[in-house]
Amino acid sequence: MRPMVRSLYLLSIATLAVQPASGKAESPEGQAMDAQTVLALKSLQLLDQRMHATGYRLVSANAEFCKETVPHLGVLLHDIEQYGDPATARFAFGFTSPIAINAVAPDSPAAIAELAAGDGLKAIDGIAVQDIAVDTEKLAKEKPEYRRIAAVKATLMEAGVDGQAELVVQRGGVNQMITLAPVETCPSQFQIRVSGKREASADGKMVSISSTLAEYVLDDDELAAIAAHELAHNLLKHRERLNAQKVNRGFFGQFGKSAGRIKAAEIEADRLSVWLMANAGYDPKAAIRFWTRYGKQHGKGIFSASTHYRWKKRVKLFEEEIAKMQAVEAVAGKYAPPLLAVSEPN
Template identity: 80%
Template sequence: MQPILPLTFILLLAVQSPAIAAQEPGIESQDVRALKSLQLLDQRMHTTGYRLVSANSEFCTETVPHFGILLHDLQQYGDQEAARLALGFSRPIAINAVAPDSPAAIAEMAAGDGLIAIDGTAVQDVAIDAEKLADEKPEYRRIAAVKEKLIEAAADGQVTLAVYSGGANQLITLTPVKTCRSQFQIRVSAKREASADGDMVSISSALAEYVRDDEELAAIAAHELAHNLLKHRERLNAQKVNRGFFGQFGKSAKRIKAAEIEADRLSVWLMANAGYDSQAAIRFWTRYGKQHGKGIFSASTHYRWKKRVKLFEEEIAKMQQMEPVAGKYAPPSLVGGEPE
């Protein structure tokens, strides 16, 4: 009997070390299992992110068109044969996930459907601006260019996609919905961590595995999304905040902590509007805090878990005193209220 390996270890092996995988007997099946597990995490993250950005769009100053699909490219995987087998690629660029109740879901699109063309432009003919995409790894530039083309096409209000699905080519016309501007991804890592860079919310595979349910995953995603919606990276950069070792002291630490407090407060409003139980933030940080002290980050820039829980309780109490409008609570920090 083969030993059962931790999922994160298998993911790291399959995604980051294809050369090692090819040398180990029996490892190919592990690659396939790992990629399938990674796809499940991607699908959970995509569903959670879509719910958060679509439900809160009316409170966001920046919105983008969204169809509810997550694309991926065969060439972004180290072992392309394993990826083709595990993930059901029918074309080099395919759908990795479809968010429930999204335009793509209504059109009955599904993971594995191959993307052939966008408004008549074949995906292989989509221009790749090497200078604009210089920060992307080479294997991710094509998918980044295709995603950008999809957003540009959506500006006209409708997009016609040529897809390969169910053994045949189809034309599907989609009307996008407006969502808050933010993307979501699972980053393969054995560390439990999460981050936001102003556009992308990243949650490590280890942390996504640690959560007990989708409600807790939403609590983490909502906190990081709050950083993006409140433009914390831009604000901290403008204040010349040091994010290195010296950022743990003085004005930099104080400003980073203030941003973390704002994100905590906003996160439970974002969760509630998306239909998630805001109490999940309390449950997650209580459990994580008891096990790991301050939480994901053990620095002076973050409150200890008991103070974080108190912040959540205060914000939930505020919501309970309000009457929702069409089932939504207007977050004070997004509609003109002063961040605390």
């Protein structure tokens, strides 16, 4: 049984074991909760935690090769207002305050400090979370329910700039002050986006992988293959480059110069991805396994446009790039990615 399917299966059994015959689970306050909704939320949290761990591992392991770095504590936050039913979210996730920890990356500063999912976040560097200003103009593109969490995340990142961050977290009704020393990582955040489509994207700052695609992969190495490809787009600033070149991303982007430039960016992202994977301890051949299986089942792959290689050519590219990497001598177990060492093309 696949690891993720098995975990969701066991979670389903656990949920069904405690739910009343009516199909409702009961909260500590005696409020009936729909068991399927609770299960869906817990399943989403498993995906969030898996994605967060994979992303942190990629950006931390490759920090020495990134021209820009950012402080990272290894925590993923969520806001109870993100969920349509706050009462059920509180029951499913154990919210003790409106903003709480959703995931902690293994071996991160947060993990070393023994922070855990469910811990409520009360203050950052002496600023109470409820007092953090939300710049609605700056966050206008964010949905209203995501603006507060975006402001808190920004404050958390700023807190680590001076080499340490003081957090007040609530656990079991008790507030604790914890001092963390962030590590420098490559810049990029990672998220699971709930969608029935198998898709992934990068916007320059965020890597997004759909829940359906995350559930399709067979193991963490395959998830890392997808995440590393999208991370490569961000690190190589492909979005900025394509915008500067006035590349059309609509229907006409499938033709002419626009199509050629998009394809060139996709090839670069594939080439860089296997180096990022290897440096983070993932098997770069997972990219070959994933695209071979996906290609046989779905043809070209996630995207059907002419801007992407067909899967067989894509697999050959991975094989060639892995061979190049293996011909280079690793230093302390790391390979310096050539694409991160060269200057950006005009």
